[in-house]
Amino acid sequence: MQFQLGPRREVIGSLVANIIMPAGALRASVTDLYAYFKAINQHKIINKESKDLMFSKHATKVSSESMQYHIHYGYGFMLTQTGQAKSVGHGGVDLGVGSNFEALFLHSVVTTVIH
Numbered sequence: 001m002q003f004q005l006g007p008r009r010e011v012i013g014s015l016v017a018n019i020i021m022p023a024g025a026l027r028a029s030v031t032d033l034y035a036y037f038k039a040i041n042q043h044k045i046i047n048k049e050s051k052d053l054m055f056s057k058h059a060t061k062v063s064s065e066s067m068q069y070h071i072h073y074g075y076g077f078m079l080t081q082t083g084q085a086k087s088v089g090h091g092g093v094d095l096g097v098g099s100n101f102e103a104l105f106l107h108s109v110v111t112t113v114i115h
Contacts, residue, residue, distance in 0.1 A: 033101050055079065055088050 028036070039045045040054070057072035057079060064070070072079040080087045080102075091100030 037101065037103060 036045075040051055043051065046054070054075045054077055056074055058075065059073040061071040061073060061078070062069065063072075068081075068083045070081045074088070077088050077090050080089070085104060087102050087104045089100060089102030091098070091102075093099075
């Protein structure tokens with residue numbers, strides 16, 4: 001596949017927008033994303049019941065018992081489990097741009113990864 005400067009074209013069968021931006025039009029720094037996720041977990045911007053709904057399985061994207069790999073959708077977050085490791089996050093990509101925010105819950109330790 002070859003990319004050119006100029007108007008955007010259809011890429012791999014999906015129509016892309018004429019500008020690069022997240023689908024939700026959200027722009028935030030790494031520090032902002034970390035503060036947002038921390039505020040959710042500390043129940044500063046939503047209560048515990050709402051957080052539990054956000055982090056609960058509402059639909060399944062991928063599930064493989066043999067590979068011990070599962071991806072589910074919560075409200076605004078994707079819930080991933082690989083073996084014993086569980087994570088909550090959300091990401092997105094556009095031509096030449098990608099990001100992912102993920103909090104990994106393993107052995108009572110939370111690791112937050114933003115890239």
